[in-house]
Amino acid sequence: MGKIVAVTGNEAVAESLRQVNPDVCAAYPITPATDLMQRFSSFISDGKVDTEMVLVESEHSAMSACIGAAAAGGRVATATSSQGLALMWEMLFIAAGDRLPIIMPVVNRALSAPLNIHGDHSDTMGARDSGWIQLYSETAQEAYDNAIQAFRIGEHPDIRLPVMVCMDGFIVSHSIERVEYLEDSEVKNFVGEYRQVNPLLDIDHPKSYGPLILTDLYHEYKRAQHEVMTKVKNVVLEVASDFEKLSGRKYGLFETYRLEDAEIAIVILSSAAGTTKDVVDRYRDKGIKAGLLKPRMFRPFPYEDVAAALRHLKAIAVLDRADSFGGYGPLFSEICGAVMSMDTKPPMINRIYGLGGRDYMPDQAEKVFDELIGIAETGKVGAIKEYIGLRE
Amino acid sequence: MTTIPLRLKELSRQEDRFAYGHRMCAGCGAPIVVKQVLMATDYPIIAANATGCLEVSTCISEYTAWKIPWIHSAFENAAATISGVEAMYRSLVRQGRIDDRQVKFIAFGGDGGTYDIGFQSLSGAMERGHDMLYICYDNEAYMNTGIQRSSATPFGANTTTCPAGEVIPGKPQNRKDLTRIMAAHNIPYAAQASPGHWMDLMKKVRKAFEIKGPKFMNIIAPCNRGWRSRTDDAIMLSKLAVDTCYWPLYEIENGVTRITVKPREKKPVTEFLKGQGRFKHMFAPGHEWMLEQAQEYVDREWERLQKEAAFWAEEEKAE
Numbered sequence: 288m289g290k291i292v293a294v295t296g297n298e299a300v301a302e303s304l305r306q307v308n309p310d311v312c313a314a315y316p317i318t319p320a321t322d323l324m325q326r327f328s329s330f331i332s333d334g335k336v337d338t339e340m341v342l343v344e345s346e347h348s349a350m351s352a353c354i355g356a357a358a359a360g361g362r363v364a365t366a367t368s369s370q371g372l373a374l375m376w377e378m379l380f381i382a383a384g385d386r387l388p389i390i391m392p393v394v395n396r397a398l399s400a401p402l403n404i405h406g407d408h409s410d411t412m413g414a415r416d417s418g419w420i421q422l423y424s425e426t427a428q429e430a431y432d433n434a435i436q437a438f439r440i441g442e443h444p445d446i447r448l449p450v451m452v453c454m455d456g457f458i459v460s461h462s463i464e465r466v467e468y469l470e471d472s473e474v475k476n477f478v479g480e481y482r483q484v485n486p487l488l489d490i491d492h493p494k495s496y497g498p499l500i501l502t503d504l505y506h507e508y509k510r511a512q513h514e515v516m517t518k519v520k521n522v523v524l525e526v527a528s529d530f531e532k533l534s535g536r537k538y539g540l541f542e543t544y545r546l547e548d549a550e551i552a553i554v555i556l557s558s559a560a561g562t563t564k565d566v567v568d569r570y571r572d573k574g575i576k577a578g579l580l581k582p583r584m585f586r587p588f589p590y591e592d593v594a595a596a597l598r599h600l601k602a603i604a605v606l607d608r609a610d611s612f613g614g615y616g617p618l619f620s621e622i623c624g625a626v627m628s629m630d631t632k633p634p635m636i637n638r639i640y641g642l643g644g645r646d647y648m649p650d651q652a653e654k655v656f657d658e659l660i661g662i663a664e665t666g667k668v669g670a671i672k673e674y675i676g677l678r679e
Numbered sequence: 680m681t682t683i684p685l686r687l688k689e690l691s692r693q694e695d696r697f698a699y700g701h702r703m704c705a706g707c708g709a710p711i712v713v714k715q716v717l718m719a720t721d722y723p724i725i726a727a728n729a730t731g732c733l734e735v736s737t738c739i740s741e742y743t744a745w746k747i748p749w750i751h752s753a754f755e756n757a758a759a760t761i762s763g764v765e766a767m768y769r770s771l772v773r774q775g776r777i778d779d780r781q782v783k784f785i786a787f788g789g790d791g792g793t794y795d796i797g798f799q800s801l802s803g804a805m806e807r808g809h810d811m812l813y814i815c816y817d818n819e820a821y822m823n824t825g826i827q828r829s830s831a832t833p834f835g836a837n838t839t840t841c842p843a844g845e846v847i848p849g850k851p852q853n854r855k856d857l858t859r860i861m862a863a864h865n866i867p868y869a870a871q872a873s874p875g876h877w878m879d880l881m882k883k884v885r886k887a888f889e890i891k892g893p894k895f896m897n898i899i900a901p902c903n904r905g906w907r908s909r910t911d912d913a914i915m916l917s918k919l920a921v922d923t924c925y926w927p928l929y930e931i932e933n934g935v936t937r938i939t940v941k942p943r944e945k946k947p948v949t950e951f952l953k954g955q956g957r958f959k960h961m962f963a964p965g966h967e968w969m970l971e972q973a974q975e976y977v978d979r980e981w982e983r984l985q986k987e988a989a990f991w992a993e994e995e996k997a998e
Contacts, residue, residue, distance in 0.1 A: 347756060347759070354760060355750060355759070355766075487748040487764055496749065499735045499740070503740060
């Protein structure tokens, strides 16, 4: 059992990277992830890690250098946010397409325009289809735990895919929380030695990375990529089970809170789930059967498992901290996908909250639950998609 | 240390590290450049390649022409990609997890991937000081996508995005002098070379590999499709580019400029231009000013380079 500390999310994730001790890290600073890499840089300056740091001139080059380093044959990490992730966009697909297990904490932040440095999920939702595994974290503890597990998941021989570990900008990245650290040796043993697969640095067995593949095989290549994604779920659960043995902390594909006998529920990602759980408790005290589902693994999305967990509900609200202008929020679309398989589909609404760091307050969750009570009674849904927490 | 003598007989006996059978156009200058670069050394080499003609034609589906470890990831990032490979090499050697076998790192990019879209990534990698050699095979336009102008396209050239029309007769601007810009990064070695002067090119590659840190070589690579020249003219044109001082062969080593091949007699630039369809309109009546302007530019730049080289020659004498 390691130390119990009071740290920010950035600090906790930087500590996880120190403990994992990647071979190469290429990064470019961006608010609110800057602090994470600054802390990691000081580990390098103080000789606490063996990592070769490549301080590049842009996020595009950060991901490009990570791709080169991962193909070369070693453990690679970086971190970013918002515009930085957007600038990497092209390279995200290449990291995944080349099956390179790069681990990237992403401190979720809004996208321009207008410029905004605060937390929402627009950045990683925009990277949803890039072929990366995505894990979302509610707290600094979860971000720390997810980051450590991400190395095992991404580097698993059956998977070999890059992983984003998402936490909310400022709300988690800059807030001090109680975090339990594992011992250095525990983390080292948990992630294990890096296993090279077709390393470029094996000069006696030259490999070519990044070929041109046209109409003859591209289609099959992409299907193969999807098939790998279907294997991720079991690996995530297997790694979570090992992690629980080590830490006593339990992780799954998603977390449920008082959902088993609930009649109405909110589905929500990351830090806002904490606020929502408090409101669930208040409604339970009033005798209302409210519950919550918080996805942890967003890519690949566990449709069947989520459907099984939501099957018994009378009304569901999916809250998105990102939008698809002219469409439904990204999380809502996934829940619709999950509900598709049900014989009787519960009525659902989509509420957009907290964009650009707008505070998500308990009264917003209360209004949503109140609306769900009405929907559960009548079976009637008014507007499917609406914004909440707007200034009047 | 590379030991094979730079003589055709010995070089021809070396095992190819860039195989035949690739799908570059007949008569293209780029694969000749790659062959000469790889033949110049017997160090183990790992290469990155920017998206472009060389990349799309040498590694298609299940085939590869590269007998060395090779990586392509995107268009604008060959320098950043190889810097990641080099960083991993340094990390694993430092940690004692692999042996230091004096591996050398090369990035190949065309002028699009180097002068333009890859310029930032190149500049960053050079500033960070990676132990790498960046090689630009400069065919003076975006040839892979169908002969669009680049910042390496010379004044007056007819390309598909600056066609010689009724009002605008080809590219209005002069080319960017990238070799000088790279030298201005104060890297230990920057040079220009031409496959027509293979001995000079290979000597430069050898020299570059003996220098620790970031190196840059700009190598002219005629493209008969884009230059609208004969299929078998690549070497002749790459020699004429040197003889007319359109593409002077020089190196800047630790800030000291040296001209490595001085033409015995400087030929008029029209000698280089006239064999190429992309400059045909410049020879039409009424367009004499274009030829004059092209000559003036070459003269001015050649004059400047000579002065610079003379200055350093004096300095070295004084020492």
